[in-house]
Amino acid sequence: MSSDSPQEIGRRIAACRRARRYTQTALAAASHVSYAMVRAIERGARRPSDEVLEAIADALEVDVARLRADHAGMERRVHRALPALSEAIAGYDLALGPPTRSPEELTEGITTAEAWRLAAQYGRIAAVIPGLLTDAIRYVHAAPGAEHQDAARMLASVARTADAVAFKHGAHDLSARLIDLMRWAADRADDPLVRATASYVRAETFFAARAHEVGLIAVEQAIDAAPPPDGRTQAAARGALHMRAAVLAGRAQNAAAADSHLAHARQLGEQVGREGCYLGTAFGPESVRIHEVSVAVSLGPEHADRALRAAATWAPGIDLPAERCSGFYIELARAQDWAGRPAEAFNSLRMARTAAPQHTREHPWTREVARNLRRFHRSDAESLTHFAHWVGAV
Template sequence: MSADSPREIGERIAASRHARRLTQTQLASASSVSYAMIRAIERGARRPSDDVLEAIASALAVDATQLRSGYTGTERRVHQALPELSAVIAGYDIPQGPPTRTPDELAAAVSAAVTLRLGAQYGRIATEIPSILADAIRYAHTAPAAEQRTAARMLASAARTADAVAFKHGARDLSARLIDLMRWAADRSADPLAQAVTAYVRTEVFFSARAHAVGLSALEQALDTAPAPTGRAEAAARGALHMRAAVIASRAGDIAAADTHLTHARDMATKVTREGTYLGTAFGPDSVRAHEVAVAVSLGSEHVDRALGIAHEWKPPASMAAERRSGVYIELAVAQDWAGQHRNALESLRVARAAAPQHTREHPWARDVATALRRYHRSDAEDVTRLCEWFGIV
């Protein structure tokens, strides 16, 4: 049972409803929950059941973990979806008939799923992505010649979104298979930008295996073949590769390479001029700053002042993609924990949780910091205990 009171849950639902400019009547209609129930929940007179909470969260386009702390339905949905995803991609290279969606419907579904990925809405992705991915595979095999490249790019994007669910929830083998599918689709597209994005995502495999030096070599090879930065999309693709190369170089302990790639990433950020989402990847000046924090933390505790200095002069804007914003605050919490700034670390974890609860709950560094904070405080310290309960580590 969540430690949240019915009033706290109701206040979060009301705040989310107001943010979306919905009336209680409209929320009731969109969620198929009675108006009387919505009123009772928002004023704290009723605690919503799991089914009601899910329905309200879906209508508000948020994950249920943002409305009730400790909610585990997301994890259940994700783990229930993993076998289905595995089955969907088992024969991705074998034609299986036409898709159930039209090309326009499929494009809209893939685009919506990308938005969910950037918002770290893994539970909603898990519910929707198996059928989207199945249709994307079918479309890649059946599309007319004039649509083949578009179909392949669409499949690569769908596979990337599915991988976000698998990777974040520890299904490493499935993640690697989804990345293989993404590479297959990118090669079919013959699109250098799609191939650059695939190289960016493939780095997850090297992070998981702690094969940092090999991963750095793979990214540098991808940079050698990436398109020249003649436009925003091309500059963003190169910039994203440089950002990720900087982080994996720092994990390899290669400070010089990390700083060189950060310099190149900053240069690409000036070419795109503004933060944005390019080919499904957030890139721009703020994303580069976020990766500067990641590099400093990845280099280890002796570089804590570097991480804290960046955070002192720059804060992730609210417009930054939720998953990336959450990641910055998780990394900052690590640095603050190293520096003995335990209260600040606790606040950073709270901000990370507010930005992207699913991402924060599943992030091993966030869990490690929460565990450490519990050691520093008495076991009955309410704030720390409630956070650890939310993580499921007490």
């Protein structure tokens, strides 16, 4: 049974509906749920089933966990998708027939899935990504010569979105295979910016293996191979690699290299001028500032004050991707816990959940901080216990 009362669920649905300027009648039509049921749910008179809740969330274009914190449907959907993803890429180098979608339909589906990735809506991605990935692979093999490079760029994008689902849910072997596919596609796109993006994503394999020194070397080689930062997109691609290198250097306890890469990223962020999404990666002054916190946390507990100073009197803007905002608050919570600020740490975890519930729930540091807070700090014990149950920390 959910720890959220029907009244709480109803209030959240009503708030999301009003934010989208839907009437109850419009929500009922969009979700294929009866008007009487929508009214009863919003009043708290009915508890929605998983199927009804997911239909309403899809109609409102929000993560189901925003409506009910302990919803488990997303995890089931993701774990059902992982074997299908593995099957889809088993013979990616083989021509197995034409795609079922037109190039226009494939582009639309991949663009939508990328937006869900940036919003950390992994359950929605999982429902469509095996089919999209299969069609993107087939399109690379079937595309006429004039379309081949665009087809390869599309495959690199959808492989990255699939990887986000695998990596965030601990399927690191599958994640590594998807990254290999992304790099294969980048080579066929013959586009240095796509190669730079693939190198940025490849850093996940080094994080997963804790091979931080090797990862730093690989990313530094990618920086050397990246195109000159002559334009905004080129500067953003290089700046994102410097952010990755800074965090890898921090985890390798190489503070000098971390600071050097942060300085380069900061300079490129100023050159780009405004925060944006470039080739599927958020970059700009705000992303660099978030990585200042990430680097300090990566260096360890003795650098907690540095992380707190970087986050002082500042918070991520609402236009940043949800996953990046959530990551900022999770890392900040870790620093606050180290600094002996349990109330602030718990508040940061709740901010992370508000920004991106699925990302927060799957992040190992969320569980680490929640478990530590529950063990050593007794303030707000009931709320903390509910949160710890939600993330699987107890």
